[in-house]
Amino acid sequence: MRKEYSCIVEDKIMLNAETAFITISCPEIASSAVPGQFVNISCSRFLKRPFGIASADIEKGTFKIGVKVVGKGTAEIASFEKGQKVDVLGPLGNGFSIRDDCEYIIVAGGTGVFPVNFAHEYMASKGIPHKVVEGFRNKEQIVLSSDDFILTTDAGDAGIKGNCCDGLETIRDSISSGTEVLCVGPLPMMKAVGKWATDNGLKCYVSMEQRMACGIGICLVCICKIKAEAEGEEFTHKRCCKDGPVFPYEEVIW
Numbered sequence: 001m002r003k004e005y006s007c008i009v010e011d012k013i014m015l016n017a018e019t020a021f022i023t024i025s026c027p028e029i030a031s032s033a034v035p036g037q038f039v040n041i042s043c044s045r046f047l048k049r050p051f052g053i054a055s056a057d058i059e060k061g062t063f064k065i066g067v068k069v070v071g072k073g074t075a076e077i078a079s080f081e082k083g084q085k086v087d088v089l090g091p092l093g094n095g096f097s098i099r100d101d102c103e104y105i106i107v108a109g110g111t112g113v114f115p116v117n118f119a120h121e122y123m124a125s126k127g128i129p130h131k132v133v134e135g136f137r138n139k140e141q142i143v144l145s146s147d148d149f150i151l152t153t154d155a156g157d158a159g160i161k162g163n164c165c166d167g168l169e170t171i172r173d174s175i176s177s178g179t180e181v182l183c184v185g186p187l188p189m190m191k192a193v194g195k196w197a198t199d200n201g202l203k204c205y206v207s208m209e210q211r212m213a214c215g216i217g218i219c220l221v222c223i224c225k226i227k228a229e230a231e232g233e234e235f236t237h238k239r240c241c242k243d244g245p246v247f248p249y250e251e252v253i254w
Protein backbone atom coordinates (compact mmCIF):
# COMPACT_ATOMS: atom_id res chain seq x y z
CA MET A 1 0.00 0.00 0.00
CA ARG A 2 1.36 3.43 -0.95
CA LYS A 3 1.73 5.60 2.12
CA GLU A 4 1.81 9.07 0.58
CA TYR A 5 0.55 12.04 2.56
CA SER A 6 0.06 15.71 1.84
CA CYS A 7 1.57 17.36 4.90
CA ILE A 8 2.34 20.79 6.36
CA VAL A 9 5.69 22.00 7.67
CA GLU A 10 5.02 22.87 11.34
CA ASP A 11 8.42 24.32 12.15
CA LYS A 12 11.98 24.65 10.91
CA ILE A 13 15.12 25.58 12.79
CA MET A 14 18.69 25.72 11.49
CA LEU A 15 21.05 23.56 13.58
CA ASN A 16 24.04 25.09 11.80
CA ALA A 17 24.66 26.96 8.53
CA GLU A 18 24.03 23.86 6.39
CA THR A 19 21.65 21.73 8.45
CA ALA A 20 17.91 22.23 8.95
CA PHE A 21 15.71 20.44 11.48
CA ILE A 22 12.18 20.31 10.12
CA THR A 23 8.97 19.37 11.95
CA ILE A 24 6.22 17.98 9.72
CA SER A 25 2.62 17.38 10.68
CA CYS A 26 1.49 13.84 9.80
CA PRO A 27 -0.34 11.83 12.51
CA GLU A 28 -0.16 8.63 10.41
CA ILE A 29 3.65 8.69 10.20
CA ALA A 30 4.09 9.97 13.77
CA SER A 31 2.08 7.05 15.16
CA SER A 32 3.52 4.26 13.03
CA ALA A 33 7.22 5.09 12.53
CA VAL A 34 9.93 3.11 14.29
CA PRO A 35 13.60 4.16 14.64
CA GLY A 36 15.63 3.35 11.53
CA GLN A 37 12.77 3.99 9.11
CA PHE A 38 12.87 6.87 6.65
CA VAL A 39 10.57 9.11 4.63
CA ASN A 40 10.77 10.34 1.04
CA ILE A 41 10.22 14.09 0.79
CA SER A 42 9.10 15.84 -2.37
CA CYS A 43 10.72 18.94 -3.84
CA SER A 44 10.53 20.58 -7.26
CA ARG A 45 13.25 18.30 -8.62
CA PHE A 46 12.79 14.86 -10.18
CA LEU A 47 12.42 12.17 -7.47
CA LYS A 48 11.73 12.58 -3.78
CA ARG A 49 14.72 12.66 -1.41
CA PRO A 50 15.11 10.13 1.48
CA PHE A 51 15.66 11.21 5.10
CA GLY A 52 15.84 9.15 8.28
CA ILE A 53 13.07 9.92 10.76
CA ALA A 54 14.76 11.88 13.55
CA SER A 55 11.89 12.09 16.04
CA ALA A 56 8.19 11.31 16.28
CA ASP A 57 5.58 12.77 18.62
CA ILE A 58 2.36 10.70 18.63
CA GLU A 59 0.42 13.23 20.76
CA LYS A 60 1.24 16.19 18.52
CA GLY A 61 0.99 14.09 15.34
CA THR A 62 4.35 15.34 14.10
CA PHE A 63 7.70 13.89 13.07
CA LYS A 64 11.08 15.52 12.42
CA ILE A 65 13.83 15.18 9.86
CA GLY A 66 17.31 16.66 9.76
CA VAL A 67 18.47 17.87 6.35
CA LYS A 68 22.12 18.53 5.56
CA VAL A 69 22.55 20.51 2.36
CA VAL A 70 24.68 18.58 -0.15
CA GLY A 71 22.96 19.43 -3.45
CA LYS A 72 19.98 21.17 -5.03
CA GLY A 73 17.28 18.90 -3.56
CA THR A 74 18.50 19.21 0.01
CA ALA A 75 19.05 22.97 -0.46
CA GLU A 76 15.41 23.36 -1.46
CA ILE A 77 14.08 21.13 1.35
CA ALA A 78 16.27 22.88 3.94
CA SER A 79 14.71 26.18 2.85
CA PHE A 80 11.14 25.02 3.57
CA GLU A 81 9.31 27.39 5.90
CA LYS A 82 6.49 26.95 8.41
CA GLY A 83 3.11 26.45 6.71
CA GLN A 84 4.55 25.04 3.50
CA LYS A 85 2.82 22.04 1.91
CA VAL A 86 4.98 18.97 1.30
CA ASP A 87 4.26 15.49 -0.06
CA VAL A 88 5.71 12.73 2.07
CA LEU A 89 5.96 9.01 1.40
CA GLY A 90 6.49 6.91 4.49
CA PRO A 91 7.35 5.52 6.88
CA LEU A 92 9.54 3.41 4.59
CA GLY A 93 11.86 0.46 5.09
CA ASN A 94 12.48 -1.85 8.01
CA GLY A 95 13.81 -0.06 11.07
CA PHE A 96 15.77 -1.42 14.02
CA SER A 97 14.20 -4.25 16.08
CA ILE A 98 14.51 -2.70 19.54
CA ARG A 99 13.71 -5.06 22.42
CA ASP A 100 12.78 -4.09 25.96
CA ASP A 101 15.06 -6.79 27.44
CA CYS A 102 18.29 -5.76 25.70
CA GLU A 103 20.97 -3.11 26.23
CA TYR A 104 22.17 -1.04 23.29
CA ILE A 105 24.99 1.11 22.06
CA ILE A 106 23.80 3.38 19.28
CA VAL A 107 26.49 4.87 17.09
CA ALA A 108 26.10 7.78 14.68
CA GLY A 109 28.36 9.35 12.11
CA GLY A 110 27.47 12.49 10.11
CA THR A 111 23.75 12.61 9.21
CA GLY A 112 23.35 9.27 11.03
CA VAL A 113 22.75 11.46 14.11
CA PHE A 114 19.17 11.99 12.91
CA PRO A 115 17.91 8.38 12.92
CA VAL A 116 20.06 7.74 16.00
CA ASN A 117 18.28 10.62 17.75
CA PHE A 118 14.97 8.81 17.17
CA ALA A 119 16.42 5.53 18.51
CA HIS A 120 17.71 7.41 21.59
CA GLU A 121 14.34 9.11 22.20
CA TYR A 122 12.50 5.81 21.77
CA MET A 123 14.79 3.93 24.18
CA ALA A 124 14.74 6.77 26.73
CA SER A 125 10.91 6.82 26.66
CA LYS A 126 10.80 3.06 27.35
CA GLY A 127 13.61 3.01 29.92
CA ILE A 128 15.78 0.77 27.71
CA PRO A 129 19.44 1.06 28.83
CA HIS A 130 21.64 2.49 26.11
CA LYS A 131 24.69 4.58 25.36
CA VAL A 132 25.09 6.93 22.41
CA VAL A 133 28.39 7.44 20.58
CA GLU A 134 28.58 10.21 17.97
CA GLY A 135 31.36 11.04 15.53
CA PHE A 136 31.75 14.30 13.60
CA ARG A 137 34.48 15.79 11.46
CA ASN A 138 34.88 18.85 13.67
CA LYS A 139 33.15 21.11 16.20
CA GLU A 140 31.19 23.03 13.54
CA GLN A 141 29.51 19.81 12.35
CA ILE A 142 28.14 18.83 15.78
CA VAL A 143 24.33 18.71 15.91
CA LEU A 144 21.85 17.05 18.28
CA SER A 145 24.52 16.12 20.79
CA SER A 146 24.16 15.89 24.56
CA ASP A 147 26.50 15.86 27.55
CA ASP A 148 25.34 12.26 28.15
CA PHE A 149 26.67 11.13 24.78
CA ILE A 150 30.21 10.03 23.96
CA LEU A 151 31.36 12.56 21.41
CA THR A 152 34.29 12.23 19.03
CA THR A 153 35.70 14.58 16.40
CA ASP A 154 38.32 13.80 13.76
CA ALA A 155 39.80 17.26 14.33
CA GLY A 156 39.90 16.82 18.10
CA ASP A 157 38.37 20.28 18.67
CA ALA A 158 35.50 18.76 20.72
CA GLY A 159 35.08 15.51 22.65
CA ILE A 160 37.53 12.66 22.14
CA LYS A 161 39.97 13.12 19.25
CA GLY A 162 39.37 10.32 16.79
CA ASN A 163 36.45 8.40 15.33
CA CYS A 164 33.49 6.44 16.70
CA CYS A 165 35.64 3.36 17.35
CA ASP A 166 37.90 5.49 19.57
CA GLY A 167 34.74 6.55 21.42
CA LEU A 168 33.59 2.92 21.71
CA GLU A 169 36.98 1.93 23.15
CA THR A 170 36.40 4.26 26.11
CA ILE A 171 33.34 2.25 27.21
CA ARG A 172 34.48 -1.23 26.14
CA ASP A 173 35.13 -2.48 29.68
CA SER A 174 31.70 -1.39 30.94
CA ILE A 175 29.62 -3.14 28.27
CA SER A 176 27.36 -6.00 29.42
CA SER A 177 27.39 -9.21 27.39
CA GLY A 178 24.43 -9.41 25.01
CA THR A 179 24.53 -5.67 24.33
CA GLU A 180 23.66 -4.90 20.70
CA VAL A 181 25.22 -2.16 18.59
CA LEU A 182 23.05 -0.12 16.19
CA CYS A 183 24.94 2.05 13.74
CA VAL A 184 24.05 4.71 11.14
CA GLY A 185 26.62 6.68 9.18
CA PRO A 186 28.95 6.60 6.18
CA LEU A 187 29.85 3.11 4.86
CA PRO A 188 33.52 3.06 6.01
CA MET A 189 32.44 4.12 9.50
CA MET A 190 29.73 1.42 9.72
CA LYS A 191 32.17 -1.19 8.46
CA ALA A 192 34.68 -0.20 11.16
CA VAL A 193 32.05 -0.11 13.92
CA GLY A 194 30.67 -3.48 12.82
CA LYS A 195 34.15 -4.99 12.95
CA TRP A 196 34.76 -3.46 16.37
CA ALA A 197 31.47 -4.94 17.64
CA THR A 198 32.21 -8.38 16.16
CA ASP A 199 35.75 -8.36 17.60
CA ASN A 200 34.19 -7.64 20.99
CA GLY A 201 31.55 -10.38 20.67
CA LEU A 202 28.63 -7.99 20.11
CA LYS A 203 25.88 -8.24 17.50
CA CYS A 204 25.75 -5.16 15.25
CA TYR A 205 23.07 -3.81 12.92
CA VAL A 206 23.84 -1.17 10.32
CA SER A 207 21.54 1.12 8.32
CA MET A 208 22.64 1.27 4.68
CA GLU A 209 22.29 4.69 3.04
CA GLN A 210 22.50 3.83 -0.65
CA ARG A 211 21.40 6.29 -3.31
CA MET A 212 17.67 5.78 -3.82
CA ALA A 213 15.04 6.58 -6.44
CA CYS A 214 11.56 5.10 -5.84
CA GLY A 215 12.09 4.22 -2.15
CA ILE A 216 9.48 1.47 -2.32
CA GLY A 217 11.29 -1.50 -3.84
CA ILE A 218 10.44 -1.11 -7.53
CA CYS A 219 13.38 0.48 -9.37
CA LEU A 220 16.33 -1.54 -7.91
CA VAL A 221 18.56 1.57 -7.77
CA CYS A 222 19.41 0.92 -4.14
CA ILE A 223 20.51 -2.71 -4.18
CA CYS A 224 23.36 -3.90 -2.00
CA LYS A 225 25.12 -7.25 -1.79
CA ILE A 226 24.04 -9.46 1.10
CA LYS A 227 25.46 -12.91 1.88
CA ALA A 228 23.32 -15.60 0.27
CA GLU A 229 21.44 -18.14 2.35
CA ALA A 230 21.30 -20.66 -0.51
CA GLU A 231 24.16 -23.14 -0.63
CA GLY A 232 26.59 -22.59 -3.51
CA GLU A 233 25.75 -18.90 -3.89
CA GLU A 234 28.08 -16.26 -2.49
CA PHE A 235 25.69 -13.32 -2.38
CA THR A 236 22.23 -12.10 -3.19
CA HIS A 237 21.03 -8.58 -4.03
CA LYS A 238 18.69 -6.87 -1.60
CA ARG A 239 16.89 -3.56 -1.89
CA CYS A 240 18.02 -1.14 0.81
CA CYS A 241 14.73 0.76 0.71
CA LYS A 242 12.41 -2.24 1.04
CA ASP A 243 14.46 -5.11 2.50
CA GLY A 244 16.51 -2.70 4.65
CA PRO A 245 17.84 -0.14 5.26
CA VAL A 246 18.76 -2.03 8.46
CA PHE A 247 20.80 -5.22 7.97
CA PRO A 248 22.92 -7.33 10.34
CA TYR A 249 26.55 -6.18 9.88
CA GLU A 250 27.82 -9.70 9.24
CA GLU A 251 25.35 -10.26 6.38
CA VAL A 252 26.55 -7.25 4.35
CA ILE A 253 29.23 -7.81 1.70
CA TRP A 254 31.30 -4.65 2.23
Ligand SMILES: Cc1cc2nc3c(=O)[nH]c(=O)nc-3n(C[C@H](O)[C@H](O)[C@H](O)COP(=O)(O)OP(=O)(O)OC[C@H]3O[C@@H](n4cnc5c(N)ncnc54)[C@H](O)[C@@H]3O)c2cc1C
Pocket residue numbers: 038049050051052053065066067068069070071072073074075111114115208209210211212245
Ligand atom coordinates in the same frame (compact mmCIF):
# COMPACT_ATOMS: atom_id res chain seq x y z
C1 LIG B 1 17.78 5.85 3.81
C2 LIG B 1 18.43 7.18 3.72
C3 LIG B 1 18.35 8.05 4.79
C4 LIG B 1 18.95 9.32 4.72
N1 LIG B 1 18.82 10.15 5.79
C5 LIG B 1 19.33 11.39 5.73
C6 LIG B 1 19.14 12.30 6.82
O1 LIG B 1 18.54 11.96 7.85
N2 LIG B 1 19.62 13.56 6.68
C7 LIG B 1 20.30 13.95 5.54
O2 LIG B 1 20.70 15.12 5.48
N3 LIG B 1 20.51 13.12 4.52
C8 LIG B 1 20.03 11.86 4.57
N4 LIG B 1 20.19 11.00 3.50
C9 LIG B 1 20.93 11.48 2.32
C10 LIG B 1 20.02 12.37 1.47
O3 LIG B 1 18.92 11.62 1.00
C11 LIG B 1 20.81 12.91 0.28
O4 LIG B 1 21.80 13.79 0.76
C12 LIG B 1 19.91 13.66 -0.69
O5 LIG B 1 19.03 12.78 -1.34
C13 LIG B 1 20.75 14.42 -1.72
O6 LIG B 1 19.88 15.14 -2.58
P1 LIG B 1 20.40 16.45 -3.35
O7 LIG B 1 19.46 16.69 -4.47
O8 LIG B 1 20.60 17.57 -2.39
O9 LIG B 1 21.83 16.05 -3.82
P2 LIG B 1 22.28 15.31 -5.17
O10 LIG B 1 22.49 16.36 -6.20
O11 LIG B 1 21.35 14.17 -5.48
O12 LIG B 1 23.66 14.75 -4.66
C14 LIG B 1 24.65 15.62 -4.09
C15 LIG B 1 25.79 14.78 -3.52
O13 LIG B 1 25.32 13.94 -2.45
C16 LIG B 1 25.61 12.58 -2.73
N5 LIG B 1 24.49 11.73 -2.27
C17 LIG B 1 23.20 11.84 -2.62
N6 LIG B 1 22.47 10.87 -2.02
C18 LIG B 1 23.33 10.14 -1.27
C19 LIG B 1 23.21 9.00 -0.44
N7 LIG B 1 22.05 8.37 -0.24
N8 LIG B 1 24.31 8.53 0.16
C20 LIG B 1 25.49 9.11 -0.03
N9 LIG B 1 25.69 10.19 -0.81
C21 LIG B 1 24.63 10.69 -1.43
C22 LIG B 1 25.76 12.52 -4.23
O14 LIG B 1 26.60 11.43 -4.64
C23 LIG B 1 26.42 13.84 -4.54
O15 LIG B 1 27.79 13.81 -4.32
C24 LIG B 1 19.64 9.72 3.55
C25 LIG B 1 19.73 8.84 2.47
C26 LIG B 1 19.14 7.61 2.55
C27 LIG B 1 19.22 6.67 1.40
Ligand code: FES
Pocket residue numbers: 211212213214215216217218219220221222223239240241242
Ligand atom coordinates in the same frame (compact mmCIF):
# COMPACT_ATOMS: atom_id res chain seq x y z
S1 FES C 1 15.01 2.94 -4.36
FE1 FES C 1 13.85 1.89 -5.85
S2 FES C 1 14.11 -0.19 -5.25
FE2 FES C 1 15.05 0.93 -3.65
